[in-house]
Amino acid sequence: MNIKNIAIVGGTHGNEYTGVYLIRKLRIDQFQEKWNGLNIDLLIGNPKAYEKCVRFIDHDLNRSFGKKDLTDFELPGYEANRAKVISQKINPKDSPKTDFIIDLHTTTANMGVSIILVNDNMYNFKMASYIKSKIPNCYIYYIPTESYADNHFLNSLSPYGFTLEVGPIPNGIVRHDIFNQTSNTMDVALEFINRTNSGENPETDDIIEVFKHRKVIEFPKDKEGNINAIIHENLQDKDYQPLKKGDSIFSTLEGEIVTFEEDEILHPVFINEAAYYYKNIAFSLTEKVSVDTKKGLTKTMK
Numbered sequence: 001m002n003i004k005n006i007a008i009v010g011g012t013h014g015n016e017y018t019g020v021y022l023i024r025k026l027r028i029d030q031f032q033e034k035w036n037g038l039n040i041d042l043l044i045g046n047p048k049a050y051e052k053c054v055r056f057i058d059h060d061l062n063r064s065f066g067k068k069d070l071t072d073f074e075l076p077g078y079e080a081n082r083a084k085v086i087s088q089k090i091n092p093k094d095s096p097k098t099d100f101i102i103d104l105h106t107t108t109a110n111m112g113v114s115i116i117l118v119n120d121n122m123y124n125f126k127m128a129s130y131i132k133s134k135i136p137n138c139y140i141y142y143i144p145t146e147s148y149a150d151n152h153f154l155n156s157l158s159p160y161g162f163t164l165e166v167g168p169i170p171n172g173i174v175r176h177d178i179f180n181q182t183s184n185t186m187d188v189a190l191e192f193i194n195r196t197n198s199g200e201n202p203e204t205d206d207i208i209e210v211f212k213h214r215k216v217i218e219f220p221k222d223k224e225g226n227i228n229a230i231i232h233e234n235l236q237d238k239d240y241q242p243l244k245k246g247d248s249i250f251s252t253l254e255g256e257i258v259t260f261e262e263d264e265i266l267h268p269v270f271i272n273e274a275a276y277y278y279k280n281i282a283f284s285l286t287e288k289v290s291v292d293t294k295k296g297l298t299k300t301m302k
């Protein structure tokens with residue numbers, strides 16, 4: 001495995017400032033010299049949305065990289081065009097040139113440092129395991145390809161890499177601690193690439209704990225379709241913690257408590273993520289599994 005061409009993207013969502021500031025700092029730092037031998041492209045994903053401090057202008061850019069959308073030249077909107085520009089620049093889907101993509105995001109949820117993987121490539125899992133051993137409060141969140149008919153994330157442009165989500169942080173600001181966690185995680189990833197490029201096999205755990213995406217949970221709604229409940233205080237900030245039958249998840253505006261009614265224990269993520277209100281999404285549920293980085297098998301962890 002030899003990874004040479006890397007793209008680091010910040011501001012794929014215009015109101016997640018950490019990635020944009022990190023890209024700006026890396027440009028000032030002459031960062032490329034530090035990683036001699038690696039060809040690193042630094043990119044602001046959605047400059048127009050960043051200017052306006054919004055997530056997107058017409059459509060979520062990080063849902064615009066499906067193969068069908070990238071080949072539909074009549075698709076209207078800023079992001080539909082922006083996705084084609086980024087795709088051409090870093091990785092035309094039929095003639096890949098960028099080996100590895102780090103897409104920098106932040107979340108308003110209490111997700112610490114989350115490495116999100118959108119395919120089951122074992123190199124990515126090994127790297128995630130390596131990052132987890134070096135970065136405190138780090139989780140691996142795996143979204144299997146079969147969850148979507150067509151993988152539409154920016155990361156789908158390349159078989160290697162990950163989406164980085166760091167939080168909690170409000171949209172539209174930068175915090176020194178979150179900034180440093182983002183920057184350190186990126187450094188550890190590049191260190192892993194450098195080491196594997198030079199033939200080393202960096203020490204990682206063979207069996208790693210992974211949170212595998214299951215489904216999204218919507219807010220309860222009233223007859224008019226408006227959200228009429230808030231995340232229960234017992235659930236707030238409990239990302240990656242076990243959720244059991246009978247646990248409170250919502251408090252409705254009528255004063256009722258809604259409880260979790262599934263028999264199996266699942267692990268919520270993106271709890272109360274600001275960006276998902278417009279889609280009525282309250283949180284996502286994951287299953288805690290173990291991944292054997294040698295055999296690639298997953299099984300449920302109790």
Ligand SMILES: [Zn+2]
Nearest residue numbers: 013016105106
């Ligand atoms: Zn984002």
